Amino acid sequence: MTAFGLYQHQPISCPSSVTGDAGIFFLTLINTLFANQCELGSKDDYPVDAGAALVDNDVFDFIIIGAGTSGSTVASKLASNSTNKVLLLEAGGYPSPTSDIPAFHLSLQETIEDWQFHTEKSNNSCLGFKNGRCLIPSGRVLGGSSTINSMLYTRGGKHVYNAWLEEGNIGWAYQDVSPYFKKSEKLEAHELLTAKLYGTEGLLPLTRNRLHQPIRNTILDSAKELGYKVYNHETQIGFFEALQTIKKGVRQNAAKVFLGEYKSLPNLKVATEALVEKIIIDKDLKEANGVKVNIGDRTISLYAEKEVIVSAGAINSPKLLMLSGIGPREHLGSLGIDTIHDIKVGNNLKDHFMYPIFAVKVNESAMKYLSLNPTEELYRYFANREGILSTTGLNNLIGLVSTKNHSMDPNIKLGYTIIPRQDAFILTQYKRIFNLEEATFKSLADANKNSHLLLVHITLLDAKSRGQVMLKTKSPHDKPIVDPGYLSEEVDVEVLLQGIRIVEKQIETTSFRKLSAKQVHVDIPNCRKHKFKTDDYWKCAIRNVGTTGYHLVGTCKMGLSIDPHSVVDPLLKVHGVGKLRVVDTSVIPTNTYGELAAAAMMVGQKGAQLIMNGFDAIKHFRF
Template sequence: MTAFGLYQHQPISCPSSVTGDAGIFFLTLINTLFANQCQLGSKEDYPVDAATTLVDNDVFDFIVIGAGTSGSIVAAELANKSNSRVLLLEAGGYPSPTSDIPAFHLGLQRTIEDWQFHTETSNNSCLGFKNSRCLIPSGRCLGGTSTINSMLYLRGSKHVYNSWLEEGNIGWSYPDIFPYFKKSEKLEVHELLTSKLYGTEGFLPLTRSRLHQPVRNTILNSAKELGYKVYNHESQIGFFETLQTINKGVRQNTAKVFLGEYKTLPNLKIATESLVEKILIDRDLKEATGVKVNIGGKTITLYAEKEVIVSAGTINSPKLLMLSGIGPKEHLGSLGIETFHDIEVGKNLQDHLMFPIFTIKVNDSALKYLTQNPTEELYKYFANREGILSTTGLNNLIGMLSTKNHSTDPDIKIGYTFIHREDSYTLTQYKRIFNFDDSIFKSLGKANKFSHLLLVHITLLDTKSRGRVLLKSKSPHEKPLLESGYLSEDDDVETLLKGIRMVEKQVNTKSFRQISATEVHLDIPSCRSYKFKSDDYWKCAIRNVATTGYHLIGTCKMGLSIDPHAVVDPLLKVHGIRKLRVIDASVVPTTTTGSLGAVAMMIGQKGSELIMNGFDGIKH
């Protein structure tokens, strides 16, 4: 049974009363379980919310906008290494108890902890989803997307970072940024400690889980049959189990880890449920002076004497810059927004595009045991933070592949999800988070009625297509327009097709035949005229059900001033505006092959040091 399946309705019967020593033991057990449950999502893990203490015209040294994956690190580092007054503003609230439970990470999408963005309709992509729109999750709470993601920690290919240097971004080659990855890391995998590949003195626990089921060995043995190496650590090409940001069965988001470490610092303030409406710009000096922020329905003005730092994410950072008059003049003018600096904010949007439901039917030999006792699993977790709820199953077993036979640069990543027979709950979750058309969902349900399913997620890493973020209106309370650009370049379709063919070869290995692996024909209405497994069928399927790989970057691109698409320089300062930086994944110029969480943390660490290097009186 999957983790989601644990929460299917179960008959419950309770004794009318408990008495004697046994009754005392029973009540002690219940109290212990309740106490352990209350430790999840505890506000005590974070700084106290100071939102109600802020008043109009308050002054700080630094104002950081967004307590997400990068912003939490920036604020924590600035407050710890200086006497500067640091204010961190977050539009969302404190993370829920559910967010702390690793197995329920998918269930956080489309909740209050998610901004719930979606793409605009397109003729090229997302055609098989309701309203022809892909849903784009993004964290809206302390910790941002590090609070709702799958907790994978993957740095990615060195060569991508070196290409940033080749574009003129001095200080961003892999040797330059390697120390900033390590600065966050606290490796807790014993067999890797002597490798010196990861940091051991940071605050972020890095652990690794392993699904002890035959299907895991089937995947790895099939990889070996195909000539791939299997590693016990991250590799450029090959199969391995990634590290995860889980500690003792609990998610470790960046707000909990980094802000929590410095939660008692008197010079650090955080304010939740605080939506920044606009960055204030001094027209004569061309510099940021503060922000207008809505707290509890009231808009107040706050000032920053040193800098304003935007860490609102790949979608909201360009939105906020444009609302503040920094962006394409023609677009801003069409909405009646005064332009302070005409610059290509919102362009260069990139994402890892994922084909999420290449589906394989397998038999019972893929498992050592067919079901788990839901009550037992709940007890394991709430009593000891153990069992299936403390992991993400097969989620961290991945393969990094190259369709071009490169030995160092993968362009396809494959991952896996196992769904037990007749697990309608998990399939319903997939339908909910991806917004599948009913007929596509129906074909998955039909296959699951009689067979276990192995879903293979095939992700394009080297995306050629580009999209953009635009304002829908001048209202800060309205979501921006997200033109994904998915599959606007035919090369992306061809590479994903090659990725599908590589997975088909895996299905045809001896290892997979031993579990009776059979591909499932997805009933995609607009693809019915094509023969199943033909190139035309798969290309049609790609345009219908390929969706976000959750790694959006590039809308505030880092680059030199001579680059017409660059928004920030290598110091992460916004071109043309003083005292304003962007420090989050939006500055990434080209997609990496890693997980965006790891990259965003590195950017937060390096960005905070860049700030500190620019001011006197800050400890180094």
């Protein structure tokens, strides 16, 4: 194990100050390194945990369930009005020091900071993973998935938002939501300031990393050879380096950014390790009154005078609604749950679908000036927040392409990871987070022994397949059934195959030939009967090791009441139940082409404004 891997499991305790004359400079250095290490994952960046102070029957104006990317945004906005008494409940705890270090983002999956969801077994997908399941990471921690994701920030194509409007979601066209993106954004990439594409007055730092290695230029030059344009900013189609939520080498998760700004407000209470078991609903009035929540060894009831706001994410939000009697009558009845409102909660699950291990061997010239001395890199990071630990390498270099001739609507996203020769960390993380079989991992590791390895992640952006989230039991402590329906529509396999063919052309360009690029035959046991590179091989590979693109949406779909699949209206109010809203990515009708964190914050900003507008209107009406 490298020193990087060792650090994750053996964090250094923080000593008191060292004094004395002898060796003063050396000891000062050691103290500085320890102090810098202790700044990571500091609870001082967040509100104090108020869980122990909560008592049965406490009353608030708003109760928000989930302190993730959207929930943290909503809570901070509502609490900024001092007249609002806000309670934010989070099932997880405080972020770890590891979560603050950008290079360790992969290592957070399948840990205590992750809900560790997985898909149900299917005949269509995830066939080549251990136990035939894809792993579905989701943040169980303050900041939610913004604490464990890859810190990319892209908004996605305008036409997707405009399509929401065409479905009847008034106020959700791109021109309507653009100001709410900007409310969060604080652009710090100076070369983009004059373009005025992003906000500059928000709280969320947006920076941009550029990997200064030859492989970066090779990818961009090869894109140009194929006729794609390279841009200096996010674009509808083409290649660019995305913004990231990293500041001075440290992750900026939504809880740190938004809750941290208001952490001293007396009207904002945040409770961690607080699992909401159900929403308390008045069956006669059909309106939400509060929540039943488990905090430590106590289960108490807390009440909301104005609204209960569910921001638990695309898996846990529908789970909680169904546990509370809001969902498909037949499904709830089968578990002995009384149905308060019969509605298609949990349906319409959509995700980006990714083939993550298209592997290419490249020669030594792909990565020059390479220093991988763990001790040196740890020193660079803890002393100055610099070096490879302060970045995610090639992670923010993105290509948006279309398999349709002359189309400006992308349907494939290309992402890249460069793995240095004889790597001892990144590939092991890939094996763990993708649940790879031993033979598949070994073929990648063997290719990496004598060559740098470029992994291309090929993601389907507009999958036609859809799935659902269902309850496994009526216990709030059991994980729900996640059936994403991956590749249930054959067209999704065909489009992803076309995306793979684009990448094959890319590595055959003059730019890649200079690096002696050679495609790796990844050993997928279920696909051994097919000849490598044939359509049959790739279709088999897609069904065996294709997996989540980390962007689950739609399980509490926003739409008009006449839409049989909609759960909330364009004001994000749950159809048929008063004083209850859902404000997170589960309301998104169809996936954007961007990274989901940006959309999650936008939904949080707009949702909070809709809530405040509603109560301001009531106040105005009364007086």
